[in-house]
Amino acid sequence: MxxxxxxxxxxxxxxxxxxxxxxxxxxxxxxxxxxxxxxxxxxxxxxxxxxxxxxxxxxxxxxxxxxxxxxxxxxxxxxxxxxxxxxxxxxxxxxxxxxxxxxxxxxxxxxxxxxxxxxxxxxxxxxxxxxxxxxxxxxxxxxxxxxxxxxxxxxxxxxxxxxxxxxxxxxxxxxxxxxxxxxxxxxxxxxxxxxxxxxxxxxxxxxxxxxxxxxxxxxxxxxxxxxxxxxxxxxxxxxxxxxxxxxxxxxxxxxxxxxxxxxxxxxxxxxxQLPPPAYKPQRYDFQLLKKRIEVFYASDQQQLIKSYRESAADDALSSYGLAMALIKSGQYIQAQTTLENLPAKLRQHLYIRLTSAELALASGNVKQAIQQLNGLNDVYPDSYPVSQLYAKALAADNQFKKAASVLTRLSQQQPNNSYIWYELSEIRGQAGDTLGVHEARTEYFLLTGNTTKALRQIEFALREKNLSHSDIARLEERQREAESIRDEIKNAF
Known part of the structure; x- marks a missing residue:
């Protein structure tokens, strides 16, 4: 997951x-x-x-x-x-x-x-x-x-x-x-x-x-x-x-x-005193996510599995919670069966399809996960969760450069998402892109207020061999911006 x-x-x-x-x-x-x-x-x-x-x-x-x-x-x-x-x-x-x-x-x-x-x-x-x-x-x-x-x-x-x-x-x-x-x-x-x-x-x-x-x-x-x-x-x-x-x-x-x-x-x-709502409820989005969070914070997964099983027969949402809990506890075959038994309409929901890909990854079926996520990426090319999981599957298949490309696009769409920058730095490292690692780490450290480490990453990047003039200019500009952020933090406190 x-x-x-x-x-x-x-x-x-x-x-x-x-x-x-x-x-x-x-x-x-x-x-x-x-x-x-x-x-x-x-x-x-x-x-x-x-x-x-x-x-x-x-x-x-x-x-x-x-x-x-x-x-x-x-x-x-x-x-x-x-x-x-x-x-x-x-x-x-x-x-x-x-x-x-x-x-x-x-x-x-x-x-x-x-x-x-x-x-x-x-x-x-x-x-x-x-x-x-x-x-x-x-x-x-x-x-x-x-x-x-x-x-x-x-x-x-x-x-x-x-x-x-x-x-x-x-x-x-x-x-x-x-x-x-x-x-x-x-x-x-x-x-x-x-x-x-x-x-x-x-x-x-x-x-x-x-x-x-x-x-x-x-x-x-x-x-x-x-x-x-x-x-x-x-x-x-x-x-x-x-x-x-x-x-x-x-x-x-x-x-x-x-x-x-x-x-x-x-x-x-x-x-x-206010007019009646024009709200059309999204029946599943909120409730499916609530189940994911319930599973994440549960201290006793086996007890949670038991509870979900007791209500799953009459409640598709409990069945989804059961599948998530089974994945987290490593019971992959039972999780697959549970997902397959969900109502057909619910199985087409994006969250369920992503969960199916998560299950494939967790159980080691990387090729299956990539196949599923290829299709989802074609339909939802701008979806953050689809792209993030797609990059994770590509990395699991040692397609590090392609995974880095997916995350680089995500980082441009969501430049304030520190999680994306952290993942990008890791995958660029696996792809052998040392300069890219330093630049991604710089953004991660700036977003998390650690300007000292950010400036150190820029110094490391400037020491890389075969830098182009545009590389040097970009890094020096980011260095000045990082110093400005450092000063802003000092001045604020």
């Missing part, structure tokens, strides 16, 4: 906790709701004086710096199927938002807890556990719509302006503390506390207003994207029940911002 985890180097240090003790906008959780009437985009509130503090371009650059640090310190959930699906959903909602700057950067974190957040400059973070916590795509979309509303209303700029007037709050101190918290939670939280202590209450009150606005506009954009506005109160209710009855530690934002009955009622009242 497609491995959703990154290499050990990226798996260092624990996940960043963005919801405990931080500025509520940076936490960007589902917070207080307020009454809502249907509004038009032209009736949205005007942000007063926010541009006087920080421009859109400054927000963008700050967000890219923050994203590099996050990628380098928190493990990403890099299953291409999941990432591709979430990117599609994000852009569907963004198209109906009030975003002025549509340069978005999605980071999917390898964390089974329910969480999502927005960072200035268009960075949206989603825990893989958000798909586990939501019942359907509409509930998942309600959370993302809320986060996009934070970005479209530039709540960061508003909060910075408020803090400039009322408190000595400095964003660099908070962001540095967030990064520190990934390595030492106590030290990080101490830094956050010292940065925010003087203006904590003023900042909290201001952020509550931001949250109310994000909830209100987020629900509007949810409807404009064709989703059911009632998905938001349903999601709130589900979160509330999970903390009461599932015996799990409640989601982090519930510890400081509990979901109350009145909040759920307000959301339902607000949803009743």
């Amino acid at each position: 497609i491995n959703p985890t990154l290499p050990p180097e990226k798996m260092s240090i624990r996940i960043i906790n963005l919801r405990t003790g931080l500025s509520p906008y940076l936490l960007a959780g589902l917070l207080t709701l307020s009454p809502l009437c249907a509004i038009k985009a032209t009736e949205l509130p005007v942000i007063a004086n926010s541009s006087a503090t920080i421009s859109l371009e400054q927000e963008y650059q700050l967000g890219r710096t923050w994203a590099r640090l996050l990628r380098g310190r928190a493990p990403e959930y890099s299953d291409p199927l999941v990432v591709n699906y979430l990117e599609g959903l994000l852009w569907q909602l963004a198209a109906n938002s009030q975003l002025q700057d549509h340069r978005l950067d999605l980071i999917v974190l390898d964390n089974p807890t329910l969480n999502a957040f927005a960072v200035p400059g268009g960075v949206v973070g989603i825990n893989s556990g958000l798909l586990l916590g939501a019942k359907d795509e509409q509930e998942l979309a309600s959370v993302i719509a809320h986060e996009l509303a934070h970005l479209s209303q530039r709540h960061y700029a508003q909060q910075l302006e408020e803090s400039r007037r009322n408190t000595p709050l400095i964003l660099a101190g908070i962001l540095a503390s967030i990064v520190l918290a990934t390595a030492d939670t106590q030290a990080g939280m101490a830094g956050i506390s010292s940065s925010m202590a003087a203006g904590q209450q003023a900042g909290l009150n201001f952020s509550r207003r931001n949250e109310q606005e994000a909830d209100r506009i987020g629900m509007l954009n949810l409807v404009n994207s064709g989703f059911d506005p009632f998905a938001m109160p349903r999601m709130f209710s589900r979160i509330q029940r999970s903390s009461r009855f599932l015996g799990q530690k409640p989601p982090e934002f519930l510890l400081t911002h509990p979901v109350t009955e009145s909040r759920i009622a307000d959301a339902q009242n607000r949803a009743s």
Whole structure:
């Protein structure tokens, strides 16, 4: 199966906790709701004086710096199927938002807890556990719509302006503390506390207003994207029940911002004032991916297999989960039989066909996998998950140059995908392309905030023999850009 985890180097240090003790906008959780009437985009509130503090371009650059640090310190959930699906959903909602700057950067974190957040400059973070916590795509979309509303209303700029007037709050101190918290939670939280202590209450009150606005506009954009506005109160209710009855530690934002009955009622009242959805549910996409994530995080695969078998007779989705669990446990013949017994219509779904190719690869049937993926690549030439798995199959068949060509095209389409650059560096090495290895590693290290290693890779590349003038010019230009990124990180913190 497609491995959703990154290499050990990226798996260092624990996940960043963005919801405990931080500025509520940076936490960007589902917070207080307020009454809502249907509004038009032209009736949205005007942000007063926010541009006087920080421009859109400054927000963008700050967000890219923050994203590099996050990628380098928190493990990403890099299953291409999941990432591709979430990117599609994000852009569907963004198209109906009030975003002025549509340069978005999605980071999917390898964390089974329910969480999502927005960072200035268009960075949206989603825990893989958000798909586990939501019942359907509409509930998942309600959370993302809320986060996009934070970005479209530039709540960061508003909060910075408020803090400039009322408190000595400095964003660099908070962001540095967030990064520190990934390595030492106590030290990080101490830094956050010292940065925010003087203006904590003023900042909290201001952020509550931001949250109310994000909830209100987020629900509007949810409807404009064709989703059911009632998905938001349903999601709130589900979160509330999970903390009461599932015996799990409640989601982090519930510890400081509990979901109350009145909040759920307000959301339902607000949803009743909006038009009915034009949503046409994708019956399988969300649910199939949810099964993949369930299998990935299951601590007892045999118990999961038993559970899936008990419900598989009446539920095709459980059958898919069973097949995934069987693949992960190495029971390939049974997994093949399970996939073949899925309903004919479901077997034609792209995710099932990719899973069949994953099974062929896992069981050593490389030629069969390549044959399957050749056909899929012809039909879906621009599909990220198809291309990624196709490259993996080609590499397994020692077709390293062709695999590198596939991943090079992917890297051009998704230059901010650190997983692609890491895989490309490995396959270029197997293809004997030493210069290409150094260049791919440079991009990987820049995306993960390790500018020292990135600059070292450029130095190695410049020492290669038989470099053309264009090679040298390209490398020297990238060296200057890497030095600029290094300086941006230093200046931000």
